[in-house]
Amino acid sequence: MPVAAACPIAPTATERRRLKKAAWGHKTPHQLRLRAQIVLHAARGRSNARIARETGLHLDTVRRWRGRFSEHGLPGLNDLRRSGRPPAFTALQAAEVKALACRLPAETGVPLSRWSCPDLAREATACGIVTFVSASTVRRWLGRDALKPWQHQSWIFITEPDFKAKAQRVLDLYARTWQGEPLGDDEYVISADEKTSIQARCRCHPTLAPGQARAMRVNHTYGRGGALAYLAAYDVHHATVTGRCEARTGIVPFMNLVAQVMSHEPYASAKRVFWIVDNGSSHRGQKAAGRLTAAFPNAVMVHTPVHASWLNQVEIYFSVVQRKVVTPNDFTDLNEVADRIRSFEDRYNATAQPFQWKFTTSDLDDLLARLDRHTADHPEEPSATTAA
Known part of the structure; x- marks a missing residue:
């Protein structure tokens, strides 16, 4: 049975420089280093069998990465995108947990002043949103939308008539x-x-005064x-x-x-x-x-x-x-x-x-305008314009 001819490899000067850096770099991942070495050997005109003997790799491995580089260039040496494990939670479940985090605990009957990720995970399980979810998963969901329900800020309305x-x-x-x-x-x-x-x-x-690697x-x-x-x-x-x-x-x-x-x-x-x-x-x-x-x-x-x-x-x-x-x-x-x-x-x-x-009268007008827009969305709150 005839053996298929090896793909000819002729990298450009830029590709050759990047291949050498990947093949001998100290921080290059091991798999990428081996793939770069295969391509460099092939660029010298060596056969797949000889490359396999010199690198200690299987002949099919050498043939695969030589062919991938011949077809796709340097991007061909990267791993293909994998589908990965099927998601354990749906997008709707993640959205419902985020919606729960955006409500005060008292609204759901939970005797807490604010949420934490473990508390949200337990409440999501108790409400039937999910069968089980870890606190780290909840933290990752909230992090995507920069939600931090465990933090709070205080504020006060303008009550001064003038x-x-x-x-x-x-x-x-x-x-x-x-x-x-x-x-x-x-x-x-x-x-x-x-x-x-x-x-x-x-x-x-x-x-005690501060010292080497020691604070006061x-x-x-x-x-x-x-x-x-x-x-x-x-x-x-x-x-x-x-x-x-x-x-x-x-x-x-x-x-x-x-x-x-x-x-x-x-x-x-x-x-x-x-x-x-x-x-x-x-x-x-x-x-x-x-x-x-x-x-x-x-x-x-x-x-x-x-x-x-x-x-x-x-x-x-x-x-x-x-x-x-x-x-x-x-x-x-x-x-x-x-x-x-x-x-x-x-x-x-x-x-x-x-x-x-730097806070001028123009900034004051902008502040009062923002408060007016806020109170327009919440009519039960006093108007800044009325107060000011």
Whole structure:
């Protein structure tokens, strides 16, 4: 019986370079390495029988991959697509599990606050959606649509009747305008608030400095040394902070901060100094604004909307203090806390630059428009336009 002639192999220069890389590369899979070696031997004009002897492979294996390369080139050396095992679950079952994940557990009578993948797997089995499904399968289904029912985010509706007007006044001040007029060089914008309950936690063992392949280590057990409040006034456009530590917050401590700022230049002789504050009890309402103006006629109090402390830039400074000074909390007493904060304040004032505030009145309009679109889809919720 005549033997079929071997397929002639004549790879291009590019194909030969890629074949050599596959045949001798350290990271090439073993099967692909052998197939590349078969083709390289064939390109030298060797017979299938000789290639089989030199590589230790079966003659049919050599004939198959030589023929595949001759017909399809380099892609022919890859495995053919396999049908694989039949799916154990239908697309409808996966969709029903996803729909279950998008419902609150209480709606199905499950005494949980939120779903986890094992809980969803058990509930899908109990509801008869599937006979059995593993938590990893449920996790893979949810991952395809980026569903994470075990996570949650909090949110709050705008309830301030004059939200837009109050927020716009604050944003205008950040842009150095007031009632449509630009601020002068002798007008300043101060952002003020209190950071409450800064504790002095004395660790029962000394904190260990970081070392090679080791993070700083802070002992978990501590003794309580009390707490204090840090009141700060941040000059928005000059990036200077004036602060003080008090035993507690209140009207008197806040007015002490105001006096500390307003009794020094350039604020003492300024034309106007705008004080941006939130609606905390120390400086809430027109009564607080009148008290400020009575004490310092050139001071103007401007309130942020209710539940909008994020508009107050001093909160950004407080976040810096929390990260760089307070955490991790390891102080022997409150005096050390106060000294550390005052020292950091001096250090900050020596190098700080104004925050790059990017939320403008245009962004505010976009935010309120998005809230309006959201409430249009949920008529039972209050309208942002009505609130603003």
